[in-house]
Amino acid sequence: MMQDKINQYTAEIKAANPANAAELEEFRIKYLGTKGIIKDLFDEFRTVSPEEKRVLGKVLNEFKQLAEAKYAELKESQESRAKSQDIDIDLTLPGEGFELGSRHPLSLTRIEIIDIFKRLGFVVAEGPEIEDDWHNFSALNFPEEHPARDMQDTFFIKKNSGKDDIALRTHTSSVQVRMMESGKPPFRAIMPGRVYRNEAISARAHCFFHQVEGLYVDENVSFSDLKQTLYHFVQELYGEGTKVRFRPSYFPFTEPSAEMDISCTICGGPGCNMCKYTGWVEILGCGMVDPNVLENCGIDSKKYTGFAFGMGIERITNLKYVIRDLRLFSENDVRFLKQFQTEII
Template sequence: MSITERVKELISEIEKSTLSSSDELEAFRMRYISRKGAVTELFEQLKTVPQEERRAVGQELNTLKNLAQSRFQEFTAQLEAAAASEAAGPGLDLTLPVVPNPYGSIHPLTLVRRRIIEIFERMGFNVADGPEIETDWYNFSALNFPDNHPAREMQDTFFIEKSTGAVQDDVLLRTHTSNVQTRLMEHGKPPFRSIMPGRVFRNEAISARAHCVFHQVEGLYVDKNVSFKDLKDTLYHFAKEMFGKDSRIRLRPSYFPFTEPSAEIDVTCFICKGKGCNVCKHTGWVEIAGSGMVDPQVLQNCGIDPEEYTGFAFGMGIERITMLRYGIKDLRLFTENDVRFLRQFEGA
């Protein structure tokens, strides 16, 4: 068999070759492109070819050599890609059903805050916010808390220290979100219909029923001819939406420096439906808020004519409502970040 015929035979073999393993790749290399392979043997036979044919035969051998090397590189790349794919695991199967991602947990205080906002927004209230570091005027004085007034003792306050270490009596962490009410009235014009959810701070010992950081939501409605009946109807609608359609409310006379008259708001216990249980201390009622008509002096302090405008205000603790709504007995659970507690509210 001549060299030309042998070259054509090898080219046909190489073009038809298929490899599926590293052993077959090594066998391909040894057969065709190694030092003892078929291509090398043909090059050694080139010197036996007549001089006038040697150039043409040499070109055919170079074509064979280039084909063998390119096929070897191609097979090598294919096997490496297959090995990498196998190491990476199975490919993406678009026919498989979607694996659902687990939902996170929404904090119960966030759930109740959102629900409160939703209820009052439907009644036409907007949401207002204000600073947590406040001055004495907006937190106390504008709300009828004069210096040395006994009502100031009801709230243990965190006062801000100066850089020298001295206590700065006129700057403090707000003890209620009523500071937002005074800012609204002082810097705006009636009518006002707003709620003010937010954090408040009081210097209290932490226990199952008290904390130094907690959340309140307060409401304010100031307009012409606002009456106590408007206050009662508003809170009655809120109680039915938050605690159920069978809920009832009652108002007990109370005292707050910034409202007159003032009342504590109780709602029928939604656990025992008013029959009496441990949660309501067998009274059938649980307290949810304090409220009252805005004191005319507070309106005047904020630049509003009490002869022309009246209004009501109310305030409630978000933690308290959350504890009642979900049957939580320890206030500290809200801030301990125990995932066993938070997971109870997954997907809520």
């Protein structure tokens, strides 16, 4: 009887447990092959009476599904065992090490500068890198014929009639203007950020670089306050033995103005390429905020005075880490960056 055969084969399939891939293949050929048992049963099914077909048809389909499911289960089980045998893991061994990242040297210097001024009561202020003419030039007392407005120095995005010019900011002094316009004195803040100037790229210059500028506006602020603040900053950053000198200079937004030099941290005084064999390196510009700038921002220049300063982070970093080519900061050379890997993120 066909029903008896199906019952017998069902029991065999349920008990089947091939030990390897060869025996599994024999199982497939025996039951599911083109000349296998299921094929023979379907051939035999065609010869049974119509009454038996109504009963055996369902039984035969269920038997075929059982055989297919059993084969799939056995195959998956063998593949799983094979994978586990291929992977030989000793869980007692230590894990594989991986390289730790580090902060960029410019970031290290920026953080240190900010920390020094924060201890003096300065807060951090930020502003947009795309600026209009008023905040980037006019409010800072730049006359219309000033060279900095020329295409040789500034990346203009839109250049029209002066007041409508839009450009990449050439300094973070624009943040000072925004702060003074939107608030009331006293102000004590530093403004770190990226700036852009249309300059030829070399070991000493780049078309973009980073600045930290500072502003202090209050009643009775003097040049002496400026000198003591910057002297303290230099001693904190480079060490107590670092010498400082101020030289008269000119900036449109400060009066009087000065440039500040420190004794060369690379050669220690005798002279080198970094200090141009003078023993001194200029690190920042500074001065008392010009009264016109205060008035442009709505501040009474007869009541309030203030000082401002600005420095390039690249120059400070060059001196601190003895880096002679500032192009290294933006080339993403892993060999260069790995030198700072002791500073973990």
